[in-house]
Amino acid sequence: MNITVFCSAADLDEHYVRPARAFAELIGKAGHTMIWGGSDTGLMKVMADGVQAAGGRLAGVSVDFLAHKARQGVDEMVVARDLAERKAQLLDRADAVVVMVGGLGTLDEATEILELKKHGLHGKPVVLLNAAGFYDGLQQQLRRMDADGFLPLPLDSLVHFADDGAEALTLLEA
Numbered sequence: 001m002n003i004t005v006f007c008s009a010a011d012l013d014e015h016y017v018r019p020a021r022a023f024a025e026l027i028g029k030a031g032h033t034m035i036w037g038g039s040d041t042g043l044m045k046v047m048a049d050g051v052q053a054a055g056g057r058l059a060g061v062s063v064d065f066l067a068h069k070a071r072q073g074v075d076e077m078v079v080a081r082d083l084a085e086r087k088a089q090l091l092d093r094a095d096a097v098v099v100m101v102g103g104l105g106t107l108d109e110a111t112e113i114l115e116l117k118k119h120g121l122h123g124k125p126v127v128l129l130n131a132a133g134f135y136d137g138l139q140q141q142l143r144r145m146d147a148d149g150f151l152p153l154p155l156d157s158l159v160h161f162a163d164d165g166a167e168a169l170t171l172l173e174a
């Protein structure tokens with residue numbers, strides 16, 4: 001399976017790094033391919049290191065202005081012209097999408113993927129990996145949107161929340 005992973009480019013505390021390592025190992029051991037932003041920094045690097053060490057494949061979709069930061073020694077690396085084209089490619093290549101802990105870049109990617117799904121422009125499974133309860137607040141907000149009629153379809157047909165990588169993979173493989 002080609003799993004597109006969005007996550008932080010920052011160096012983070014161990015309580016975020018540990019679940020990421022565990023998820024990366026599961027992806028690798030299952031022989032999946034991780035599609036990601038291609039950079040070798042922060043949690044993106046933790047994921048790439050872990051997937052590769054466990055025997056998985058890595059396919060990066062970098063972007064022109066960050067191409068000099070792209071990770072070396074991967075199975076595949078493409079360079080998109082701009083961020084919009086990169087997001088489109090990250091979605092296009094995915095069988096499924098996992099959103100891990102992240103900042104504004106990750107939130108931007110997550111909302112775009114969900115907005116496109118809301119409009120029926122793709123039907124790929126999306127899982128928010130809620131490590132250390134990081135997305136409790138977003139989950140509460142989305143549930144309120146759902147309950148108060150802001151969403152044209154039920155929340156659980158749009159996105160799933162998983163507490164750890166094993167649950168995320170189970171949801172994707174189902």
Ligand SMILES: CC(C)=CCNc1ncnc2c1ncn2[C@@H]1O[C@H](COP(=O)(O)O)[C@@H](O)[C@H]1O
Nearest residue numbers: 006007008009010037039041102103104105106
């Ligand atoms: C200059 C340097 C060290 C570059 C590293 N910086 C980045 N490299 C690749 N993708 C990124 C980078 N910053 C943001 N992104 C995109 O935005 C997300 C991370 O942003 P954030 O850290 O959550 O807000 C990633 O999923 C990625 O697709």
